[in-house]
Amino acid sequence: MTEKLAEWPAHRMHRALVSREVSARELAAAVLRRLDEVERAVGAYVHLREPELVLADADAVDVRLGRGEPLAALGGVPVALKDNMCTRGLPTTCASRILEGFRPAYDATVVERLVGQGALVLGKTNMDEFAMGSSTEHSALGRTRNPWDLGRVPGGSSGGSAAAVAAGEAVVALGSDTGGSIRQPAAFCGVVGLKPTYGRVSRYGLVAFASSLDQIGPLSRDVRDAALTLQAIAGPDPHDATSRPEEPPDFEEALVPDCRGLRLGVPREFYAQGVSAEVRSAVAAAVDLLVEQGADVEECSLPTVAQALDVYYVIAPAEASSNLARFDGVRYGWRAPEPRDYGELFAATRGRGFGAEVQRRIMLGTYALSAGYYDQYYGKAQQVRTLLCREFEQAFERYAALVTPTAPTTAFGIGEKTSDPLTMYMSDVCTVPINLAGLPAISVPCGYTNGLPVGLQVVGRPFGEETVLRVAFALESAADLGRRRPPLLGAQADPV
Amino acid sequence: MARLEVPAGDLDRYRDELGRILDHVARLQAVDTAQVPPTGNPLEVPGVARADNPQPGLGQEQAVAGAPAEHGGMFLVPRVVEN
Numbered sequence: 112m113t114e115k116l117a118e119w120p121a122h123r124m125h126r127a128l129v130s131r132e133v134s135a136r137e138l139a140a141a142v143l144r145r146l147d148e149v150e151r152a153v154g155a156y157v158h159l160r161e162p163e164l165v166l167a168d169a170d171a172v173d174v175r176l177g178r179g180e181p182l183a184a185l186g187g188v189p190v191a192l193k194d195n196m197c198t199r200g201l202p203t204t205c206a207s208r209i210l211e212g213f214r215p216a217y218d219a220t221v222v223e224r225l226v227g228q229g230a231l232v233l234g235k236t237n238m239d240e241f242a243m244g245s246s247t248e249h250s251a252l253g254r255t256r257n258p259w260d261l262g263r264v265p266g267g268s269s270g271g272s273a274a275a276v277a278a279g280e281a282v283v284a285l286g287s288d289t290g291g292s293i294r295q296p297a298a299f300c301g302v303v304g305l306k307p308t309y310g311r312v313s314r315y316g317l318v319a320f321a322s323s324l325d326q327i328g329p330l331s332r333d334v335r336d337a338a339l340t341l342q343a344i345a346g347p348d349p350h351d352a353t354s355r356p357e358e359p360p361d362f363e364e365a366l367v368p369d370c371r372g373l374r375l376g377v378p379r380e381f382y383a384q385g386v387s388a389e390v391r392s393a394v395a396a397a398v399d400l401l402v403e404q405g406a407d408v409e410e411c412s413l414p415t416v417a418q419a420l421d422v423y424y425v426i427a428p429a430e431a432s433s434n435l436a437r438f439d440g441v442r443y444g445w446r447a448p449e450p451r452d453y454g455e456l457f458a459a460t461r462g463r464g465f466g467a468e469v470q471r472r473i474m475l476g477t478y479a480l481s482a483g484y485y486d487q488y489y490g491k492a493q494q495v496r497t498l499l500c501r502e503f504e505q506a507f508e509r510y511a512a513l514v515t516p517t518a519p520t521t522a523f524g525i526g527e528k529t530s531d532p533l534t535m536y537m538s539d540v541c542t543v544p545i546n547l548a549g550l551p552a553i554s555v556p557c558g559y560t561n562g563l564p565v566g567l568q569v570v571g572r573p574f575g576e577e578t579v580l581r582v583a584f585a586l587e588s589a590a591d592l593g594r595r596r597p598p599l600l601g602a603q604a605d606p607v
Numbered sequence: 608m609a610r611l612e613v614p615a616g617d618l619d620r621y622r623d624e625l626g627r628i629l630d631h632v633a634r635l636q637a638v639d640t641a642q643v644p645p646t647g648n649p650l651e652v653p654g655v656a657r658a659d660n661p662q663p664g665l666g667q668e669q670a671v672a673g674a675p676a677e678h679g680g681m682f683l684v685p686r687v688v689e690n
Contacts, residue, residue, distance in 0.1 A: 150658040349657035421632040446675035462612030477608040493645030549649025
């Protein structure tokens with residue numbers, strides 16, 4: 112049984128810990144063993160904590176259990192963190208050379224909250240540099256492979272987090288999502304990925320990419336774990352002025368395994384833009400299942416979605432160029448050697464410290480914000496963003512949630528899209544509209560094609576995570592896909 | 608503006624790539640946005656300020672601990688003003 116422990120969802124681990132069926136040390140040891148077995152092939156992590164430290168944290172949980180103290184939902188659960196979240200004393204590099212050697216002096220709020228629950232931090236996961244990318248190939252620290260097919264990418268930018276959960280190298284992981292960076296890798300790796308509403312989760316300690324779009328959220332084995340992890344990290348934070356002051360509801364209570372009384376919209380624009388026949392057919396089958404679960408489904412239209420990618424690739428680089436100005440070779444990380452003067456220190460450090468995709472976006476962003484072009488690019492994009500937000504508002508007057516594919520294709524091959532940035536950007540076509548409107552959305556596995564997972568995206572009203580979770584839970588319960596596991600892990604898993 | 612030292616050999620590639628991206632996003636010009644206000648924050652949530660009470664912050668030692676070069680608790684940079 113021990114080998115399969117690593118594949119348990121967190122809620123099952125919690126039950127087994129509370130009933131003393133297993134100890135936190137046994138769980139941690141099982142996941143560390145799995146890590147040893149598969150990490151060389153998968154490459155999900157960029158920094159691992161010493162196993163002894165993880166086991167010591169597990170022992171502390173066992174001691175508290177032994178004293179009869181209550182255990183939080185993620186207490187004793189081994190977790191992974193994307194490497195753009197600050198962890199006190201543990202490297203935080205955003206998979207960039209420019210942050211080489213940087214160890215933050217404080218924990219991000221989400222990290223503090225997970226650790227406060229007694230979660231066991233295993234390490235930091237690989238990502239596209241500064242979260243800019245859709246395949247994790249833009250990492251300066253190595254390659255992550257998709258556990259379902261090692262010749263394919265795990266998606267991105269939270270590719271390491273998705274791959275770690277899929278391969279049993281972490282039970283739950285945190286990712287960040289600026290244009291789909293939680294949901295698209297979740298779809299590619301056959302796990303659940305939730306981007307909460309803008310303002311639901313504190314970004315304090317998240318290295319900023321595009322501040323009007325970034326959100327932190329969970330990647331998990333199932334929808335219940337997504338709900339429990341969101342519960343752990345959500346809620347107001349005095350350190351983040353964009354975090355909403357209201358206390359979050361009980362997300363687990365929302366997990367009703369049917370869609371009775373819910374009217375769902377299927378916006379046709381999400382199916383228009385390069386969505387493969389295999390993805391269409393898997394998503395259509397999932398929509399049929401939702402109808403069987405009691406949903407009332409209608410086709411609808413959000414015309415401005417067709418422009419969302421263009422809006423995103425103006426606004427996100429513009430905000431990024433401003434946020435990344437702080438990397439100057441002075442306060443943290445790497446510095447180009449022997450600069451002649453202050454100007455050269457700045458330009459040489461950034462020129463050699465940032466990778467090509469980050470440089471492209473900084474150039475694009477500064478151009479879009481420059482005096483002569485501001486109205487034409489940034490101003491215009493912000494106006495079209497308004498039109499998009501209005502269309503979503505109108506749709507949610509009629510629909511409780513919208514269902515779409517998460518990504519236009521299944522996981523693509525390593526190297527397939529690196530030569531042309533625009534082709535890579537297209538893989539975000541179904542996810543970027545959601546960030547522009549600040550909405551909550553989840554990706555849940557809805558089928559397999561040619562042995563690769565397909566994700567369904569459920570989009571909700573602002574702060575409507577409960578509905579999003581309910582629809583995803585209904586699909587997960589009806590589709591019964593939970594027993595599939597990546598071929599890398601060998602034969603069929605025990606039923607959970 | 609971007610403060611990036613880009614090797615001369617990479618300039619043509621960047622020019623070509625950025626040109627194609629800009630051509631793509633230029634499609635936005637066709638959208639009628641007369642009288643449409645801009646959106647900077649998706650949910651129009653006003654920034655929430657915390658109570659203005661002093662809290663402990665990072666000490667000087669911690670603040671410079673991650674710097675590539677430091678001297679006496681200060682960030683060390685090349686000379687800015689000539690003698």
